[in-house]
Amino acid sequence: MSKPLTLISATPSAYARMNRIAFSLKGIPFKVQNEIPWESKTITPQYNPLEKLPILLFPDNRPPVYESAHIQNYIVEKYASVGPLLLPGDLDGNLLAKQIVALSVGCMDALVLSGWEMRRKKEQQSQKWIERQIRKVDGSMRAFNDYVEAANGRPYVLGKEISIADIGIACAVGGIDFVGLRPGWQRQYPALSEYCGRLDRLKEFQDTKPIMFNITEQVV
Numbered sequence: 381m382s383k384p385l386t387l388i389s390a391t392p393s394a395y396a397r398m399n400r401i402a403f404s405l406k407g408i409p410f411k412v413q414n415e416i417p418w419e420s421k422t423i424t425p426q427y428n429p430l431e432k433l434p435i436l437l438f439p440d441n442r443p444p445v446y447e448s449a450h451i452q453n454y455i456v457e458k459y460a461s462v463g464p465l466l467l468p469g470d471l472d473g474n475l476l477a478k479q480i481v482a483l484s485v486g487c488m489d490a491l492v493l494s495g496w497e498m499r500r501k502k503e504q505q506s507q508k509w510i511e512r513q514i515r516k517v518d519g520s521m522r523a524f525n526d527y528v529e530a531a532n533g534r535p536y537v538l539g540k541e542i543s544i545a546d547i548g549i550a551c552a553v554g555g556i557d558f559v560g561l562r563p564g565w566q567r568q569y570p571a572l573s574e575y576c577g578r579l580d581r582l583k584e585f586q587d588t589k590p591i592m593f594n595i596t597e598q599v600v
């Protein structure tokens with residue numbers, strides 16, 4: 381049997397979670413190598429000049445693939461004939477699915493940036509910067525809820541089958557929930573809450589719930 385792919389991941393990473401769920405739904409075997417990308421001994425910079433994970437490594441030493449949205453594209457295109465499509469299947473539908481992935485990743489970025497700023501000493505923090513990032517998170521949540529409401533009773537935002545759009549939304553909202561940024565969001569967005577709750581009960585989502593790691597080095 382050929383050696384499996386390796387995904388450099390981190391236990392709390394909403395970005396890597398998207399890729400782990402896509403691989404699992406497609407039934408593609410892969411190994412997870414957990415890293416703490418913020419620590420000096422991480423191998424992450426060896427494979428991505430941006431020093432970020434997730435990163436997909438190949439057993440034959442082909443150049444790695446990085447950036448979570450790009451890895452999602454790699455998975456759906458490379459394994460188009462394996463398991464569920466994870467895309468609507470028509471050009472416009474596919475582009476919309478990728479747009480929703482981009483929105484999900486942007487929401488995760490804003491969440492991470494606000495989180496790091498809040499970790500600084502109070503006197504070093506920029507409240508305006510925090511507010512700016514949180515505004516993006518709130519805007520994304522409103523947009524996610526709009527997509528769910530527009531689905532009008534369909535089980536997934538872009539149709540009857542799960543797609544990378546659903547994976548993106550559930551991972552972004554899961555990340556917000558994980559850090560506790562918006563307690564009570566479920567009451568504000570009941571449609572989004574019901575939808576995420578339903579996705580979170582699927583095995584692939586249960587198996588990848590975020591787990592915090594312990595950063596021992598000073599980051600900012």
Ligand SMILES: N[C@@H](CCC(=O)N[C@@H](CS)C(=O)NCC(=O)O)C(=O)O
Pocket residue numbers: 390392393394395417418430431432433434446447448449485492
């Ligand atoms: N745009 C990137 C963002 C990934 C990202 O920020 N990953 C975090 C871990 S969850 C990371 O590796 N951060 C290290 C750093 O920013 O130096 C993606 O979508 O893959």
